[in-house]
Amino acid sequence: MRYADPGQHRLADVLDAARLLRPVPPRAVDGGERWLKDPEEIAAVAAQIAAAAGHGHGPERAVALLAETEATADMCRGDPVADLGLGGANLSEPHVAGADSDRDGAREGRYRRGLRRQEPGV
Structure with missing residues (x-):
């Protein structure tokens, strides 16, 4: 499914063209069948x-x-809260943020403590 109403297939063509930074092709890209039936x-x-x-x-x-x-x-x-963490703070894992040494780990600890002061419950 791509859109809720069958009349929206032309809009999908325009949005695809804008996303791809290309003109809308002269013939229909979307046959208008990808809507909720x-x-x-x-x-x-x-x-x-x-x-x-x-x-x-x-x-x-x-x-x-x-x-x-x-x-x-x-x-x-998917569950946007459980799977994506929507509604809460999302922190990278230390190795993703480049915190490989003890000094980086200490910096991460200060960062997390500061965030908890700003965002209670984190």
């Missing part, structure tokens, strides 16, 4: 994909494709 629409797409892949028109492969897609999405789900 309701369950009936996504089931129809899954059936088309299964048929195009040579699995016939039976619903079994389409249902399996949807289940596999949902399982993959579940594995990719």
Whole structure:
């Protein structure tokens, strides 16, 4: 999924061009199919994909494709607080910040103590 509404596919083309610092190509880059579909629409797409892949028109492969897609999405789900630390202070590990010696470790300790004074609960 790339956008919530099917009418936003042209906006996606413009944003892609701006991100890549290139003009929008004269022909459509995005066919307008990467938007959030309701369950009936996504089931129809899954059936088309299964048929195009040579699995016939039976619903079994389409249902399996949807289940596999949902399982993959579940594995990719993230928690912005637990996984990214949003809402709190994030400090680099000492070796990432170049604190290899005792002197650097002491500097890191002063830094952390100062941060705790500025940001209680860190």
